[in-house]
Amino acid sequence: xxxxxxxxGRCRLFGEVRVPGDKSISHRAVILSSIGDGxxxxxxxxxxxxxxxxxxxxxxxxxxxxxxxxxxxxxxGRGLLGxxxxxxxxxxxxxxxxxxxxxxxxxxxxxFSVLTGDSSLRRRPMxxxxxxxxxxxxxxxxREDGRKAPLAIRGGGxxxxxYRLPVASAQVKSALLLAGLYAEGIxxxxxxxxxxxxxxxxxxxxxxxxxxxxxTVRVRGGRAISGSTFLIPGDLSSAAFLMVAALILPDSEIVxxxxxxxxxxxxxxxxxxxxxxxxxxxxxxxxxxxxVGDVTVRTSRLHGVRIGRxxxxxxxxxxxxxxxxxxxAEGIxxxxxAEELRVKESDRIATxxxxxxxxxxxxxxxxxxxxxxxxGRLRGASCYSHGDHRVAMALxxxxxxxxxxxxIEGVECVDTSFPGFFSLMEGLCRRIS
Ligand code: S3P
Numbered sequence: 066x067x068x069x070x071x072x073x074g075r076c077r078l079f080g081e082v083r084v085p086g087d088k089s090i091s092h093r094a095v096i097l098s099s100i101g102d103g104x105x106x107x108x109x110x111x112x113x114x115x116x117x118x119x120x121x122x123x124x125x126x127x128x129x130x131x132x133x134x135x136x137x138x139x140x141x142g143r144g145l146l147g148x149x150x151x152x153x154x155x156x157x158x159x160x161x162x163x164x165x166x167x168x169x170x171x172x173x174x175x176x177f178s179v180l181t182g183d184s185s186l187r188r189r190p191m192x193x194x195x196x197x198x199x200x201x202x203x204x205x206x207x208r209e210d211g212r213k214a215p216l217a218i219r220g221g222g223x224x225x226x227x228y229r230l231p232v233a234s235a236q237v238k239s240a241l242l243l244a245g246l247y248a249e250g251i252x253x254x255x256x257x258x259x260x261x262x263x264x265x266x267x268x269x270x271x272x273x274x275x276x277x278x279x280x281t282v283r284v285r286g287g288r289a290i291s292g293s294t295f296l297i298p299g300d301l302s303s304a305a306f307l308m309v310a311a312l313i314l315p316d317s318e319i320v321x322x323x324x325x326x327x328x329x330x331x332x333x334x335x336x337x338x339x340x341x342x343x344x345x346x347x348x349x350x351x352x353x354x355x356x357v358g359d360v361t362v363r364t365s366r367l368h369g370v371r372i373g374r375x376x377x378x379x380x381x382x383x384x385x386x387x388x389x390x391x392x393x394a395e396g397i398x399x400x401x402x403a404e405e406l407r408v409k410e411s412d413r414i415a416t417x418x419x420x421x422x423x424x425x426x427x428x429x430x431x432x433x434x435x436x437x438x439x440x441g442r443l444r445g446a447s448c449y450s451h452g453d454h455r456v457a458m459a460l461x462x463x464x465x466x467x468x469x470x471x472x473i474e475g476v477e478c479v480d481t482s483f484p485g486f487f488s489l490m491e492g493l494c495r496r497i498s
Contacts, residue, residue, distance in 0.1 A: 068474045069487065071464035073445050076494035077364075078317040084304045084489070086111035086297035087325045088482050089235070090263050090355065092119045092162045094295040096170060096243070097267050099123040101142035105292035110138050111300065114481045115160035122167060125151040142292045145246060150176035154215070157182040159410060159454075159481050161189060162236055168194045168216060169240025172203035173247025175221035180214060185410050185452055187214050194240045197228045201244055201252070225250030225286060232405060233378040235260040235329075238282065246273065248286040256280045260378045261329045266354040267295075298325030298357045302382040302455075303483045305333045307493070309386045310462045311362040312342045313393040318363045319493060326356040332379030334360075336387060340367040340394055367394035369439055374402025381405060385459035388417045391437040392426040393466055400434035410481075411453035420448045420460055424467055445469030454481040461490070 091111040096119065098105035110116065112134050123140075124130065127149035132138040157163035157180060164182050168191070171178045181187065187208075195211040204219035205211055225248040230237055238254050242264055245252030257280070265282055268275045271293055274285035304321045311317040326334075326346065338344055345361040367390060372380070380387065384406055391398030406413040418430040423446045427438035445467045450457035457476045464471035479486050 066475050067477045068472050069461065069476045071461060071471045071473070073443070073464055073467035073469055073471060074497070076465060076496055077314050078307070078311045078319050078493045079495045080493050081320040081322060082307070082489060082493060083322050084299040084307065084324065085113065085483060085485065087300040088113065088115060088302065089162065089261055090297050090325065091116045092166060093239070093263050093267055094297065095119045095123060095140065096166060097271060097290065098140035098142055098292060098295070099126075099128040100145050100148065100170070101271060101290045101292040102144050103142055103292040105140045105142060106294045107138040107140065107297065108136060108295065109297040111297065111482070113484050114158055115163065118156065118158045118160045118163045122151070122155045122157070122163065125153065125155060145289055148174055151178055154179045154181055157186060159183050159186055159478070161186060161410075164214060165191070165194050165236040165240050166243060168205070168218065169198060169243040171218045172198045172201065172205065172220045172244045173223055177217070177219050179217045182214050189408055191216060193232070193234065193237050197226065197241055198244055200226050200228070201248055203244070223248035223286070225252040227253040227255070229255045230257060233258040233260045235262070235264070239264040242268065242282065242284050245284040245286055246288070246290070251283050251285050253281060253283045258375065258378045259329055261327065263327065263355070270354055296352045298352055298355055299323050300482070301325050301330050301333065304360060305383045305386050306458045306462055306486070307490070308333070308337065308344065308360065308362045309390045310465055310490070312337065312365050312367060312390065313462070313466045315364055315497070318361070321360045321362075323357055324360050326358045328356070329379060332376050333383035333387065336370065336372055336376060336380060337390060339370050340390060341365050342367060367439075369394050369396035369398040369437070372398070372400045372403075377403050377405060382455060385413055385417050385455045386462060388421060388435065388437060389459050389463045391439050392421055392424070392443060392463060394439040396439060398437045398439060401431065402433055404433040409453070411451040411456060413453065413456065416451040416453060416456050417459070420456065421463070423448055424463055424471070443467035445471040447471070448473045450475035450478055452478050454478045454483065458483060458486055461487070
């Protein structure tokens with residue numbers, strides 16, 4: 066297991082950077098290009114472990130691609146029904162997005178396929194996609210009656226359904242919309258709160274018959290989609306680590322260029338501003354329906370806030386680093402209505418509570434969130450990522466602001482979403498003498 070050693074209190078952040086491409090948009094660009102008609106070009110794809118799993122899955126189903134690991138990837142779409150039955154199990158690794166979105170897509174394919182993942186992914190709930198997809202007519206088998214991967218799928222012959230999601234989840238919504246492309250009739254998905262809408266934006270751009278009406282999305286099956294050129298924005302979920310580091314470290318000022326600012330994703334900016342964070346957004350542009358801008362962050366005096374259920378879908382991946390911001394903020398921060406965090410790459414309520422406690426933070430773990438008493442000094446300690454990329458990066462940010470030395474074990478998982486994270490942080494770091 067790889068570890069990293071961090072000397073706290075030694076640096077301030079300064080400079081201009083770009084972060085790697087958005088993970089959610091990258092997966093979708095590969096999936097939709099593969100089933101589109103004609104060639105697509107994807108610029109700025111995130112070449113992280115998770116996205117590589119999606120790329121390999123489509124390679125195993127006969128999709129030809131040129132430019133692997135390069136800035137520009139060309140994908141020869143095979144059309145809605147041109148995929149080939151994969152000869153082996155598709156291994157999604159740590160990637161919930163690969164596994165859940167492909168379960169939806171493969172439910173529409175008239176062949177047999179098997180999906181699995183690493184030990185963390187095999188612990189995560191899959192019934193949320195399996196149950197509605199079975200209702201549409203897919204044959205899906207899995208451990209614990211389809212609650213857990215590996216999943217075996219025999220697709221084809223789907224009928225449209227109307228489905229109300231019990232929890233806001235873009236992965237479930239997207240899986241059903243992908244299956245809906247193959248179903249007879251109009252598939253309707255209703256969400257309790259808005260989750261990220263990248264699938265809807267792309268499907269519309271590719272000519273699918275899709276309609277969004279408040280929290281309801283409808284897609285008509287049996288209509289081909291085209292190829293396109295995709296320009297992938299920087300990932301705000303990755304930028305969030307830099308943002309919190311710049312807020313808590315002294316005399317810092319950074320600019321992060323070309324960051325995706327889709328309003329379904331910007332909860333982290335709202336929460337950090339509410340905590341007193343000085344965050345500027347400039348140069349807003351539209352990249353194929355996705356908002357993009359430059360984000361400026363300066364050292365700020367933060368204070369505790371309440372983060373309730375209504376924030377959760379728009380902030381879901383940023384909670385580990387928001388917990389770190391809370392540890393450095395004056396007063397109490399209370400996170401509630403966030404039980405979804407327990408079924409992420411790790412149980413993020415438990416892992417953040419235990420690791421922040423090791424650094425000397427007063428944290429109380431609740432069933433659906435945490436209470437963090439901020440403002441005290443953090444002391445360097447020995448910490449563990451629990452194999453969760455976002456926990457590893459959040460702990461690194463905390464360690465930069467702590468007193469003394471922190472060792473974080475298990476940091477190889479950072480490549481899941483943010484290859485080059487440590488060198489990018491070192492490049493922004495100006496030593497305090
Ligand atoms: C994602 C949706 C979210 C998020 C995940 C990526 C996506 O998961 O946590 O990192 O790309 O659709 P849920 O849909 O389970 O909330």
